Amino acid sequence: GAGVSQTPSNKVTEKGKYVELRCDPISGHTALYWYRQSLGQGPEFLIYFQGTGAADDSGLPNDRFFAVRPEGSVSTLKIQRTERGDSAVYLCASSPMGGNNEKLFFGSGTQLSVL
């Protein structure tokens, strides 16, 4: 596709449920990033993939959060036993190679609401 695609655009779930958020990066981009943004704040880094492997998962808040990118393209962010504090916009971004001087291309995000 022409840009980074995220689905769903909105997800409403109940506390304790499991959710999956999908990201389809720009074709050919080897680097993929997940960020989380709370209202009134800047995006907060969660995890970075280089190809299929998670090169840095230091931003994942706890073991309820997990992400995969099995074929080096589409990525899924998985959240178990959701809590109300998980409510936020989850942003995905990609870049060609993950180099230090590359700009990130962002998707439109998934608004997650945990009731």
Added chain:
Amino acid sequence: SQQGEEDPQALSIQEGENATMNCSYKTSINNLQWYRQNSGRGLVHLILIRSNEREKHSGRLRVTLDTSKKSSSLLITASRAADTASYFCATPGGTSYGKLTFGQGTILTVHP
């Protein structure tokens, strides 16, 4: 944690005026980027300035970088109502790859 801090947190101006936003950061960097976000959703890259550059222009945007003061500014000249958005500075996370650390942003409102 967020490295960058934008100032002001909110800015309200009239169309045609210039808008200046500032960003301060804490650690040494080799580049700094500015992004724009409409309606709290996807961010769009505006400009990247490297540590060996002091000023960079792109259309109506002018970015400066002062590494001795660990600060950057974004100037939007002749603002338009369509410039209304949140603006974020972002710096590399301290490693060799493209992980970025974002500031809290400046909310710019341009009144027609």
